[in-house]
Amino acid sequence: EDKVVQSPLSLVVHEGDTVTLNCSYEVTNFRSLLWYKQEKKAPTFLFMLTSSGIEKKSGRLSSILDKKELFSILNITATQTGDSAVYLCAARAQGAQKLVFGQGTRLTINP
């Protein structure tokens, strides 16, 4: 059965810190890995990664995929209180439409 595991489950840091969130996956015929940010209800799309070693970047957020070791990381630099949210990682298999999600990492940024 396909599985996605995120760590840590919860993280509390101070504003200005840099954080790294981890996502490992076991997916038959892996195709892509996605990161979402969930603040209240609707997960909002951050990144889609399909190739190893190519960093995706958007402002203070960046992410990279390692298809050999089957994991991805999401980095957030110079964190702000508005970054507080649950960050979800999801994997998708080749030819499949459904996303398999991890439990999420609850990130809290204290001022």
Added chain:
Amino acid sequence: GAGVSQTPSNKVTEKGKYVELRCDPISGHTALYWYRQSLGQGPEFLIYFQGTGAADDSGLPNDRFFAVRPEGSVSTLKIQRTERGDSAVYLCASSLGSGATDTQYFGPGTRLTVL
């Protein structure tokens, strides 16, 4: 343009009752998905529509759950004889197509509480 919308935002019902949850996808999106998210967990896939047809319903937990998308746009998730364990946030997502790089965009969800 408008995102995915879902109604109602909250639904409280009694055990054994029937409920319908509605999803309006982004205009022009041909693919539509339903997920269920329990407290402290990530979303779990329920069903996927391509156009009017359910292309993958492997995530529906049992035959009390059913979903339709009769005109290839709005979808309704129907739950019969609700149980307390059905309490969760039901999320709908849509994507432009079903290609490998088509991103799923989520709605705000319906929080279902079964008393």
